[in-house]
Every structure is written in structure tokens, then in C-alpha cells.
Amino acid sequence: MSRAARMTLVADRCWNGDGERATGPTAVTVEHGEIVSVIPAGQVASEPEIVHLGARTLLPGLIDCHVHLVDEQHDGESTPYQTLSGVPAMKAMLEAGFTTVRDLGSAHDPINVALSRAAEDGLIQGPRLIAAPNIISEPGGHGDKMPGLGQRYGVDVGTLGDEVTRLRSLVRHQARVGADWIKFAASGGFSSPVDTPDHVAFTIEEMTVIVDTARDHGLHCAAHAMNDEAVRRALAAGVRSIEHANLGSAQTFARIADHGAYLCPTLYAQRHFIDNLDDDDFWSGRDPRIREQFRTRAGRLRESASLLAESEVRVAFGTDVGMFPHGEAWKEFRALVEAGLSPSRVLRAATSVAAELLERPDLGRVAPGATADLVAVAGDPFTDIAAMGRVEFVVRSGEIVFDRTGER
Numbered sequence: 551m552s553r554a555a556r557m558t559l560v561a562d563r564c565w566n567g568d569g570e571r572a573t574g575p576t577a578v579t580v581e582h583g584e585i586v587s588v589i590p591a592g593q594v595a596s597e598p599e600i601v602h603l604g605a606r607t608l609l610p611g612l613i614d615c616h617v618h619l620v621d622e623q624h625d626g627e628s629t630p631y632q633t634l635s636g637v638p639a640m641k642a643m644l645e646a647g648f649t650t651v652r653d654l655g656s657a658h659d660p661i662n663v664a665l666s667r668a669a670e671d672g673l674i675q676g677p678r679l680i681a682a683p684n685i686i687s688e689p690g691g692h693g694d695k696m697p698g699l700g701q702r703y704g705v706d707v708g709t710l711g712d713e714v715t716r717l718r719s720l721v722r723h724q725a726r727v728g729a730d731w732i733k734f735a736a737s738g739g740f741s742s743p744v745d746t747p748d749h750v751a752f753t754i755e756e757m758t759v760i761v762d763t764a765r766d767h768g769l770h771c772a773a774h775a776m777n778d779e780a781v782r783r784a785l786a787a788g789v790r791s792i793e794h795a796n797l798g799s800a801q802t803f804a805r806i807a808d809h810g811a812y813l814c815p816t817l818y819a820q821r822h823f824i825d826n827l828d829d830d831d832f833w834s835g836r837d838p839r840i841r842e843q844f845r846t847r848a849g850r851l852r853e854s855a856s857l858l859a860e861s862e863v864r865v866a867f868g869t870d871v872g873m874f875p876h877g878e879a880w881k882e883f884r885a886l887v888e889a890g891l892s893p894s895r896v897l898r899a900a901t902s903v904a905a906e907l908l909e910r911p912d913l914g915r916v917a918p919g920a921t922a923d924l925v926a927v928a929g930d931p932f933t934d935i936a937a938m939g940r941v942e943f944v945v946r947s948g949e950i951v952f953d954r955t956g957e958r
Contacts, residue, residue: 556581557599559945560591561608561926567902567915570894571932572607580922583948588916603926603943603955609897610914611649611923611946613904614879616772616793616814618872619643619665619679620656629659636665640676642876645952647941649923650678650904650913654733654772654793655685656872663728675951678923680908682733682772683724684709686717686760691751692735692742692774712752714759721760725767732764733793736773737780740823740843741873747776747797747847750783757787772814778802785809791866791907796820797847798854803861812907814868817855818885822874824848859890866907867900880939887935897931922948926955 557580564576566588575591594600619636627635636656643651653662666679685692689710709724711717721732736752738745745751752760761771765788772791773784781795781802791812795802806813823844826832833841844851858865869882886896905914912921924945929937944952 556597557601558587558594558597559601559603559608559924559926560594561603562605563607563930564588564916565607565609565897565932566917567610567898567905572930576608578608578916578924580924580945580948583922585916585918585920585922585924587918601943601950606926606928606942606955607930607937608916609647609925609927609931610901610916610920611925611944612647612900613650613652613867613908613914614643614648614869614871614900615652615791615812615866615904615907616816616868616870617643617651617653617876617879618656618870619651619653619662619876621872621876629661632656632659633661633664636661637674637676639872639876640665640669640674640679643871643879644675644677644944644946645941646877646879647925647927647938647944648677648879649925649944649946650680650908650910652680652682652731652772652868652908654682654731654774660684660724660727660729667728677946680730681728682731683727683729684733685774686711686720686724686732686734688712688735688751691745691749692737692739712756714756717756717759718763721763721769722767725764725769729767729769731772732760732769733772733774734760736775736784737777739774739776739794740820740840743837743839746843750777750779752783754783754786757783757789761788781806785811793868794870795858796854797850798857800857800861803858803863807861807863811864812866812903813858813863814866815855815858815886816868816870816882817858817889818878818882819870819873820844820851820855821885822878822881824851855885855889859886864903864906865891865895865899866904867896880941883931883935883938893932893935896935 563572565572579587660683662681669676738749770790773789901914926943928940931937
């Protein structure tokens with residue numbers, strides 16, 4: 551929208567990405583894409599451009615560590631169509647305050663790599679995108695959606711392999727096309743056509759081949775792992791992040807913490823379905839097998855979410871958006887708080903902890919020297935987490951990319 555060489559944002563409240571609460575009136579000065587000053591608002595001297603944000607809370611730009619920029623409803627479309635569908639999804643995520651996202655596989659082709667380049671080149675508007683091109687899956691596993699299993703064009707969300715030579719080749723190919731991360735399915739899932747969330751995929755040896763080959767290329771691995779055994783194997787193989795663990799036990803959450811790994815729990819992606827189990831209109835056109843998968847495991851999902859809140863695992867914010875509309879990503883904040891996590895823990899998950907996971911110390915904080923990614927929300931999320939659904943102002947790399955404040 552606009553990028554000033556230097557501007558100062560003044561808000562009634564500011565949270566720096568750490569701490570248990572927001573501070574009072576604060577002025578944050580940005581210059582050439584970097585935060586250069588954070589001071590009490592009363593100390594602001596003359597500045598070339600001051601943006602008054604009033605009774606809003608200023609936060610670090612949000613980070614979603616688990617997105618799918620191509621909706622599940624487009625799984626059966628052609629690659630060109632899927633690519634185009636990702637453009638409005640990118641814009642929706644940015645306007646929801648997410649200045650950085652990690653896309654963990656949206657199609658057989660490396661669509662997310664292309665979207666990332668397009669955003670950086672200014673061809674489209676969107677967040678900074680960290681890409682795992684395609685989920686590596688065993689045949690018949692979570693990412694296998696061949697035509698006989700319902701795919702219109704035969705475009706797999708997953709890239710299939712079950713021998714160590716093949717798995718090495720898959721990782722090397724993804725590195726070649728521009729992967730930032732590698733993702734593989736250590737378990738089944740709710741949305742895949744032939745497995746279940748209790749299914750375990752790959753041996754420890756096979757997972758280790760994936761992780762070691764990724765490491766050879768300077769890449770980390772994320773493992774889709776719903777159940778205890780899948781998480782155990784993935785951690786033994788050396789993954790950096792566990793995705794979901796929605797059927798995990800207290801022992802599993804402790805194991806993740808002990809290994810120093812991160813967990814992206816994606817609670818709302820499950821709530822979105824189990825809260826609508828009795829709504830026939832919601833399920834119209836959806837695979838009835840998925841409805842039954844959620845129905846039979848709803849109690850376990852709720853219990854596991856409570857155990858997560860009691861654990862000391864490092865939670866990194868991840869929504870699995872694409873399984874539900876991109877404009878609803880903020881509902882993960884609410885789901886985590888309703889599960890029992892404190893607002894400060896949840897907000898850190900979407901800022902400083904997420905930045906740690908992604909090894910981006912310049913992100914997720916409001917401090918001198920940090921990249922100028924900033925978000926202003928109406929209200930105070932420490933007392934009303936729904937404020938995270940009221941994003942009114944977004945700065946990405948020093949540029950105002952969204953403004954509905956009416957203050958300028």
C-alpha cells in the first residue's frame with residue numbers, strides 16, 4: 551500500500567513478543583524496513599510521519615507455522631487453477647495479520663514456492679512464505695490421493711515413496727525446486743481417503759533417511775503425526791517440529807518437550823469439524839467417512855487438547871488453514887485459550903516462539919533491530935482473545951499493507 555522511509559506508530563498498548571501483558575502508550579519507529587526505536591509515547595519528538603493507532607494494541611507481525619494456501623476443496627483441480635486460488639489466500643492471510651507463514655504442502659507441484667517468489671517480487675500481495683513444497687507420504691498414506699481415491703486430475707497433495715532410495719530422491723528433488731522445509735506424513739489423518747489418524751506411516755529408519763537427507767541440504771523436517779507412536783518415531787528420527795499430535799497423550803507431550811522439538815497443534819482445524827458433527831448442511835458434499843472419523847474420536851481430541859494445555863511443550867502457532875477458510879485463521883487463538891493455554895503463551899506461540907522454530911530471530915518481536923512486521927488489533931487480546939480477529943492495521947517489512955483504522 552505504502553512505504554515511508556521512516557514512520558512512527560503510536561498505540562495505547564504495545565506487546566513486544568515476550569512478557570505477560572502489553573505495556574502502556576508506546577511509539578515504535580520504523581526506518582527502511584527495520585524497527586529502530588521503541589519508546590514511551592510521551593517521549594516522541596518531531597517525526598516526518600506519525601501514524602496514530604489510538605485505542606489499539608500493537609503486536610509483532612503474526613506467524614502461522616502450518617498453512618495450506620490451496621484449499622482442500624481445490625485438491626482435484628489443475629495446477630494452474632490451484633496456483634491462482636492461492637493468490638487471494640495469500641492476501642487474506644496478510645490482512646488477518648500474518649506477515650509470515652509456513653506452507654506445509656498444497657499440491658503435487660511446488661505451488662507454494664512459486665507463490666513465495668511472486669510475493670517477494672511484488673507480483674502479488676502476501677506474507678513472507680516459507681515453503682515445504684509437498685508432503686512426502688507412503689503409498690496409501692495421508693498424502694495419497696490418486697485418481698482412484700477421488701482425485702479429478704490425479705494431482706497428489708503428497709509425493710509418494712516407501713523405499714530409502716526413493717525417499718532420498720524425493721527430498722533431494724524438493725531441495726532442488728526451492729524447499730525451505732521438508733514435510734512428511736508419519737501418521738494417517740482425518741482427511742485422507744484410505745488411512746486413519748491412528749495409522750502409523752514409515753519406519754524409524756525411513757523417517758531418519760528423510761531427516762538426514764534434508765539436513766544434508768540445510769533443511770529441517772516437520773512431521774504430520776496424529777498419534778503417540780507416530781510422534782515417537784518422528785522424534786527419534788530428529789524432526790524439528792511435530793504437526794498436530796491431536797490424539798497425543800501427556801507422555802507424548804512430555805517427550806516432545808524433552809526432545810526440544812516444537813508442536814503446532816492446529817486445534818481449530820479439528821474443532822471446525824467436531825463442533826459441526828450434527829450439522830448436515832456443513833457436511834453436504836464432504837466425504838462421509840471423514841465425518842465418521844471425527845465422530846468416533848471427538849472425545850479423544852478434546853481430552854488431548856486439555857493435556858496439551860497442562861504440558862510444557864513449546865507450542866508454535868499453526869492453524870492448518872486451508873482445511874477451513876483462510877480468513878478464519880484467528881480462531882486458532884480462541885481454540886488454544888479455550889483449551890486452557892494462557893493468552894500470553896498463545897501470543898508467544900504466534901510470534902517469538904514461532905520465530906524460534908523458523909530460526910528467524912529478526913521476526914516475532916517489537917524491538918530495535920527487528921524486521922518491521924507489525925500488527926494492530928482493536929482491543930486487548932490479553933483480556934479478550936477475540937481481539938485477534940479484529941486486525942485493523944498491518945505493516946510488513948516496513949510497508950503498510952493493510953489499513954482499516956481510518957486514522958490516516
